[in-house]
Amino acid sequence: MDVLGRDEIIHYLNGGNDVELFAAADRLREQSFGREVYLRAIVEFSNFCNKKCNYCGLRAPNSNVNRYRLATDTIVESAISAAEAGVRTIVLQSGDDFSYSSAQVEQIISGIKESHDVAVTLSLGDRSAAEYEHWFSCGADRCLLKLETTDPVIYRRIRSGADFHERLELLLSLQDIGYEVGSGIIVGLPDYTVEHLADDLLFLSKLELDMIAAGPFIPHPDTPFYFAEAGNIDLSYRFTALARLLNPFSNIPATSALDSFDSEGRKKGLLRGCNVIMPSVTPVSKRKDYNIYPGKNAVSVDVTDTISRAEKLVYALGFTLSASKGSSRRMNNVE
Ligand code: 5AD
Ligand code: SF4
Numbered sequence: 528m529d530v531l532g533r534d535e536i537i538h539y540l541n542g543g544n545d546v547e548l549f550a551a552a553d554r555l556r557e558q559s560f561g562r563e564v565y566l567r568a569i570v571e572f573s574n575f576c577n578k579k580c581n582y583c584g585l586r587a588p589n590s591n592v593n594r595y596r597l598a599t600d601t602i603v604e605s606a607i608s609a610a611e612a613g614v615r616t617i618v619l620q621s622g623d624d625f626s627y628s629s630a631q632v633e634q635i636i637s638g639i640k641e642s643h644d645v646a647v648t649l650s651l652g653d654r655s656a657a658e659y660e661h662w663f664s665c666g667a668d669r670c671l672l673k674l675e676t677t678d679p680v681i682y683r684r685i686r687s688g689a690d691f692h693e694r695l696e697l698l699l700s701l702q703d704i705g706y707e708v709g710s711g712i713i714v715g716l717p718d719y720t721v722e723h724l725a726d727d728l729l730f731l732s733k734l735e736l737d738m739i740a741a742g743p744f745i746p747h748p749d750t751p752f753y754f755a756e757a758g759n760i761d762l763s764y765r766f767t768a769l770a771r772l773l774n775p776f777s778n779i780p781a782t783s784a785l786d787s788f789d790s791e792g793r794k795k796g797l798l799r800g801c802n803v804i805m806p807s808v809t810p811v812s813k814r815k816d817y818n819i820y821p822g823k824n825a826v827s828v829d830v831t832d833t834i835s836r837a838e839k840l841v842y843a844l845g846f847t848l849s850a851s852k853g854s855s856r857r858m859n860n861v862e
Contacts, residue, residue: 531772536725540765552768552800559775560802564846565853566837567648567780568609568830569618571809571817572597572635576622578652579687580675582716584747584818585622586687591749593816596624599631601810603638605830609808610643612834615852617645618671618805623652632658633665640666646852648709653693656700668854669707671738672698676712677730678723685716685752698734707855709738709778714766715758716744724766732773737855738803739770739777742784745820760788764799771800778803778853787822797844803853806837 531539539548573596576585585592597605606617617639621627636647649662650671659670672694676682679691701708712727731739743758767779780803781796789795793804807814807824814824828836841848 531769533725533729536728536769537721539769540721540724540762542761542765545761545765548765548768548772549799552771553798555771555775556800556802562845562847563802563849564797564841565616565778565803565849566614566834566841567616567618567803567805567853568606568612568614568808568834569620569650569805570597570602570605570609571620571807571813571824572602572605573621573624573627574813574817575624575626576652577625578623578689581685581687581751582675582713582744582747582820584749584820584823586750589749592818595813595816596626597810597813599627599634599638602635603642605808605810606635606639606645606647607642608830609834610639610645612831613848613850614808614834615645615850616648616669618648618650620650620671621652625654629658629661632662636662636665636667644852646854653697656697656704659697659701659706660704663704663706667706668852669709669737670701671709671740672701673711673713673740674698674731676716676719676723677727681716681718681723684718702734707737708734709740710734710736711738711740712766713744713758714741714763715756717752717755721762724762728766728769728773731770736774736777738779739767739774740780740782741766741770742782743788745784745787745822747818747820757788760785760792764795767796768800776855778855780805783807783823784820787820787825794840794844797841797846804837804840806833808833 682691781801785792
């Protein structure tokens with residue numbers, strides 16, 4: 528397939544030729560990554576959040592959440608048990624919970640990096656660029672900062688008055704600091720159009736991201752968007768397939784939101800251009816409380832079981848699990 532223009536992207540997003548699109552995305556994934564799929568283990572260490580995103584179950588005003596904060600030792604232990612189960616990337620994720628000091632985050636990063644040769648990804652939200660710079664110097668490797676939409680007007684609406692350009696500026700600072708940076712969007716937010724999604728694809732691709740994530744919108748009953756229609760899962764597959772065509776070497780996860788629609792969702796994602804899966808290794812007793820959207824973390828099994836289920840999924844498709852950390856291949860990095 529030649530370089531895709533906006534009109535062609537819109538044609539594919541509208542379902543113009545799914546067979547051709549998915550086959551081309553699968554071929555390109557194979558060319559870039561062979562049979563290898565990367566596992567990223569997520570430790571969701573706090574569900575406190577000071578933000579009010581209208582789509583998210585963890586938003587501050589939602590009083591129906593059992594809020595928890597894991598102690599730094601527990602966070603490091605969870606990461607280590609995932610590393611011992613063979614995972615080479617640990618993602619530390621929380622709501623925008625600024626009660627963890629910069630020194631505590633440093634302690635978590637060092638605790639993990641000192642015990643295992645793994646990559647550490649931070650998904651901590653709008654902390655300052657200075658803090659992120661410090662954590663980079665402590666050994667953190669990657670950051671995940673979702674834009675959720677690249678339209679500033681929709682951004683303000685869905686993130687309750689927040690400013691898109693501030694978020695974008697932080698993302699660009701993370702790239703300047705030297706992090707491998709991932710971002711992404713939610714497919715099918717209220718008032719979206721396929722034209723918005725085409726622009727999201729072009730915008731994200733121009734950012735030359737190391738990781739691009741997208742999953743379907745799932746209305747959460749305790750949010751202002753409870754009434755909205757759910758995103759379309761086919762549109763989400765098309766979005767990630769097109770993201771692959773536009774970004775041959777970026778890491779693209781088959782998100783767990785796919786499995787909330789279809790028990791085969793992540794499998795289908797991996798057969799349509801995605802090359803990463805991100806199982807949760809949050810302590811079982813807390814997992815159901817990290818309820819960003821209904822169905823999230825529905826399966827509560829311990830770390831070893833979680834990883835072996837993910838492995839089975841990968842092997843059943845004829846893929847292998849990569850033994851490397853899966854640094855971005857965008858720049859042809861080698862480990
Ligand atoms: N539906 C789908 N995805 C969501 N996210 C948050 N809320 C929802 C929802 N209702 C995604 C966002 C966020 C990530 C942790 O989960 O992209 O960054
Ligand atoms: Fe908080 Fe992130 Fe949810 Fe927004 S999307 S309310 S920042 S956890």
